[in-house]
Structures are given as C-alpha cells and as structure tokens.
Amino acid sequence: MDADFEGLAERHRRELHVHCYRMLGSFEDAEDTVQETFLRAWRRRETFEGRSTFRAWLYRIATNACLDLLATCRPEPATGGEVRWLQPYPDRLLDELPAGGADEPETLAVARETIELAYLVAVQHLAPRPRAVLILRDVLGWPAKDVAELLGDSVNSVNSALQRARAGMREHLPAERQDWTGGEEDAGTRATVRRFTEASVAIDIDGLAALLRDDVRCSMPPTPGLQLGRDAVVADWLADGFTELGRLRSVPTSMNRQPAVAFYLWHKEEGAYLPLTLDVLRVTGGAITEITTFGGDRFPQLGLPERLAADGTE
Known part of the structure; x- marks a missing residue:
C-alpha cells in the first residue's frame, strides 16, 4: 500500500476493529x-471523492465487509440468549481508542454500555441489517439518510429497521441495566x-454460591449451554x-x-501455573449476576501471562 494511504487508514484501525467487533461479536473475525x-x-481509493470524511468512508466499507461475512458465515442470528462465537475484548485495547470530541461519532461508541458482553449478546440476536442500522444510528450517531445511503435503502426503511432493532434489544438486555457496574467500579x-x-x-463452592444472585446467568462460549439460576450454576x-481441580x-x-479474573492451574510436569479460564463478571447490587467464562487458549491475545511461576509471579 502507498505509505500515505496506509498511515491514514492505520490511524483508524482500533475504532474500526471495535465497530466490527460490535457487528460480529468475535475478536478474531x-x-x-x-x-x-x-x-x-x-x-477503491480512487473512488473516494471527499464528500464525507475519510473516516466515514472507512466505516462504510467496514460495515459492508461485516454484512458480507455475516451473509456467508452466519446467515442466522443467535438464539436462546447465548452466543457461541462470542469472544472478550481487553480493556487495554479499548484504551487505545481516540478520546474524540463532541463532534466525533466514536465519542458515543466508547460508552461502556455498548461494549459490555450483555450488549454484545443482545446485538447478536438481531438480523444483520437491523444490527447494522442500530450500531450506526444509536452507537455511532449517523443520520438516517447516511445509513440509508450505505445500505441502499430508503430513510423510512432504515427508521423501521431501527425500531425493530431497539425492540429486539429490549427483549434481550437485562432489565436492571441502569444498575450495572462496569468500568467505573x-x-x-x-x-x-x-x-x-x-x-x-x-x-x-459454598462461598461462591453465596456471591451469586438467584437469577445468575453463566455461559462458556463456544461450549453450548446457558445455565440460569444459582442452583443450576452450582450443579454445573x-x-x-470444579472441586477436584487442584x-x-x-x-x-x-x-x-x-x-x-484469569485463573491458572498448577501443572507439576511444567513446574508452573498454566492458563485455565477467564471469568468476565457482571455485578449488580453487590451480587454476581452473570459469569461468562472463556478458555485459557486466548490468554496471549488478551495480554495475559502465558504462565505463572510456582510462587504465582509471572
């Protein structure tokens, strides 16, 4: 690539990655x-006419690339409250996003509630085009006419899709969302x-059970199954x-x-603690209301140590 073009594009890599992550739910995708x-x-660089910002032009291309991937690999949205392809996004990478100003679309996009796992799960239950409309309108703050132009639709069609998407989100988002704790713990x-x-x-186990709310939810993508309620989670x-782990x-x-919290299991033959699981928590009113567990194979990509010494140090 031309060095000037590459430098201009690279400036927006992280925010485009977050945008695609919201669309797809998968860090790798x-x-x-x-x-x-x-x-x-x-x-297509010769087709950029400057009618919009270079950044907005890239967002258009990225959104269409996401829609193409969804049409090929995931023609049907998620169902049943779980997303098997869900992957976590490290805060250390989210911190790379530009701070933005009042006129910067990403100012809204970095808001905590649009990157939390429960939001990602709800978004993945929407069909691809309403999903794109929701993210472009409610997260990035695009005008309806710009979204309509991107999707080759009418403004009325976009507004209708946005209403359906918002209704779908209300159906899948936790009811107590205003009480969540997140980045500002x-x-x-x-x-x-x-x-x-x-x-x-x-x-x-008893200590853990005491921390769970009665209606706690627990999942472990990509393993199928969603445990609902304290008794079901503890039984699982x-x-x-779990009590025999070591x-x-x-x-x-x-x-x-x-x-x-990243957990490491002692391996005698290695003389070290090796990655086991990563638990991402949602806490409401001092109780754990959701645990999403990911496998230890993703630790290097997440910036976590690949092993801990016998004394627990890296």
Missing part, C-alpha cells in the same frame, strides 16, 4: 474484517470480585469437577469494561 476493509479501501463491586477470586482459588460446577492462582484484569 473483527481482525480479519478490518484487514478486508483496508484491502477494499486500497482497491465502586468499592462494593471490587469487594465482590475479590471475594469471588478468593473463593475460586480456595475451591470454596460440581458436574464439571491448585489455582489468579490474575485480576478487565474485559469489555467489566471486571474479570
């Missing part, structure tokens, strides 16, 4: 789609996360042999503007 976006932009949330971590390392832990260590972190 978002990476591939951003690469495809830059390739398409390079091939209070002392109560930090205490709950600390107690969860200590009980997990101690393999204290026991069935999976020695654990933990590393606190944050994903999707939510508190998270």
